[in-house]
Amino acid sequence: MSTRDVLIIGGGAAGASAAFHLAKAGHKVTVIEKKSTNTIKACGGGMAASVQRLFPFDLSPAVDEVINKVEFSWCLDDRVVADLAETSPFWIVRREMLDCYLMNQASLEGAELLQPLSAEKIEREKDSWQITCSNGKQFESRSLVIANGSKSQWPRKFGLGPKKQKHAVTTSVRLNGKGNLKGGSARFEFGLVHHGFAWAFPIANGVNVGVGTFIGREIADSQKILDKFLPDLGFDPNDGERKHSNLRIWNGQNVLHGEGVVAIGDAASLCDPFLAEGIRPALMSGCNAAHFLNRWLKGDNNALASYTQCMQKDWGASMAWGSRIAQVFYRFPKVGYQLGIKRPTAPERIAQILSGEMSYGDIAQRVIKRLLFQNQ
Numbered sequence: 001m002s003t004r005d006v007l008i009i010g011g012g013a014a015g016a017s018a019a020f021h022l023a024k025a026g027h028k029v030t031v032i033e034k035k036s037t038n039t040i041k042a043c044g045g046g047m048a049a050s051v052q053r054l055f056p057f058d059l060s061p062a063v064d065e066v067i068n069k070v071e072f073s074w075c076l077d078d079r080v081v082a083d084l085a086e087t088s089p090f091w092i093v094r095r096e097m098l099d100c101y102l103m104n105q106a107s108l109e110g111a112e113l114l115q116p117l118s119a120e121k122i123e124r125e126k127d128s129w130q131i132t133c134s135n136g137k138q139f140e141s142r143s144l145v146i147a148n149g150s151k152s153q154w155p156r157k158f159g160l161g162p163k164k165q166k167h168a169v170t171t172s173v174r175l176n177g178k179g180n181l182k183g184g185s186a187r188f189e190f191g192l193v194h195h196g197f198a199w200a201f202p203i204a205n206g207v208n209v210g211v212g213t214f215i216g217r218e219i220a221d222s223q224k225i226l227d228k229f230l231p232d233l234g235f236d237p238n239d240g241e242r243k244h245s246n247l248r249i250w251n252g253q254n255v256l257h258g259e260g261v262v263a264i265g266d267a268a269s270l271c272d273p274f275l276a277e278g279i280r281p282a283l284m285s286g287c288n289a290a291h292f293l294n295r296w297l298k299g300d301n302n303a304l305a306s307y308t309q310c311m312q313k314d315w316g317a318s319m320a321w322g323s324r325i326a327q328v329f330y331r332f333p334k335v336g337y338q339l340g341i342k343r344p345t346a347p348e349r350i351a352q353i354l355s356g357e358m359s360y361g362d363i364a365q366r367v368i369k370r371l372l373f374q375n376q
């Protein structure tokens with residue numbers, strides 16, 4: 001059995017991003033992906049345009065829409081429109097297209113993709129990792145990247161990520177046709193969903209609609225919400241097929257590496273606990289993990305600890321504030337809507353948040369300063 005430098009479990013956004021950068025650095029990389037290409041993934045597909053910085057190739061072939069308007073509503077009323085035309089910071093992708101595009105780029109750099117194939121068992125033996133797949137095939141690798149999403153059992157087994165995992169509960173629908181949603185427009189609805197929000201994002205020839213709850217474990221009744229939201233978007237309440245999924249969200253600063261192993265993306269519980277932004281941290285963690293694994297493979301024994309530190313600093317610090325903001329906002333959403341989204345400066349701030357130029361920490365500091373100033 002030949003030993004790989006890196007074996008990546010999961011060819012989603014995180015796994016494909018890591019595969020590309022590691023293969024480009026000259027390593028022998030294999031990705032094992034359970035599902036066939038083009039399987040529709042439950043995901044709104046909203047992605048900060050700033051992720052372009054993480055790749056040396058153009059991402060636009062995988063982008064369906066560039067968003068220049070974001071519309072917010074409270075119980076389908078009290079609308080606020082943020083015009084983002086100047087900045088265009090927010091793109092919409094179909095995840096099956098993005099993941100496939102990234103994986104193709106990784107393959108061009110020499111990464112091997114085995115698909116559809118499911119990894120079933122992982123064991124550490126001396127200096128290597130042994131992976132057994134559903135077809136009985138076994139692989140050996142010097143290092144391992146765990147990138148198999150929210151259902152992964154391996155981070156816990158190897159002591160990576162939070163001990164207590166937190167989840168957003170989601171229902172998503174992909175619809176054919178645009179209804180009354182205009183091209184280049186994204187929609188967020190806050191009042192209808194208890195402890196969360198509903199969204200509608202345009203894709204090529206269709207719309208991704210979804211409902212997500214961020215506190216507690218249940219969506220009150222996603223069909224009741226869709227009964228109101230879909231007609232407001234110009235669709236029949238029963239249009240489209242529903243997919244229900246639990247999305248692992250950020251829950252504290254945690255160790256994301258072990259001996260020759262890292263967890264990335266949803267498997268590492270990186271998804272934003274306020275807005276469910278998970279594509280950017282998946283791509284970012286894939287890119288950072290590749291950078292530090294490259295050093296580790298070249299003999300720097302402390303490099304993987306630097307991966308954890310880097311993700312804590314560049315992502316976790318903001319998510320700590322995001323988590324606090326979510327706890328307050330979703331408990332008092334009407335107040336949050338009035339004081340946050342309806343402020344005159346909101347469109348600019350929203351553009352900065354969606355583009356990733358502003359962190360939750362920046363927002364919290366502004367709010368604190370405003371409160372202090374008001375009390376003087």
Ligand SMILES: Cc1cc2nc3c(=O)[nH]c(=O)nc-3n(C[C@H](O)[C@H](O)[C@H](O)COP(=O)(O)OP(=O)(O)OC[C@H]3O[C@@H](n4cnc5c(N)ncnc54)[C@H](O)[C@@H]3O)c2cc1C
Nearest residue numbers: 010012013014034043044045046119148149265266278279
């Ligand atoms: C309804 C919904 C809407 C969302 N909307 C947005 C949004 O608009 N914007 C945003 O930024 N984020 C959004 N997210 C979050 C985002 O989708 C995730 O954070 C992102 O997919 C994480 O990417 P990943 O590569 O870590 O995991 P995944 O995309 O889940 O990829 C993991 C891969 O591993 C494979 N796999 C699983 N088990 C195995 C195994 N045993 N062997 C081999 N392969 C395996 C899976 O088939 C999958 O392809 C949304 C999530 C949901 C559920």
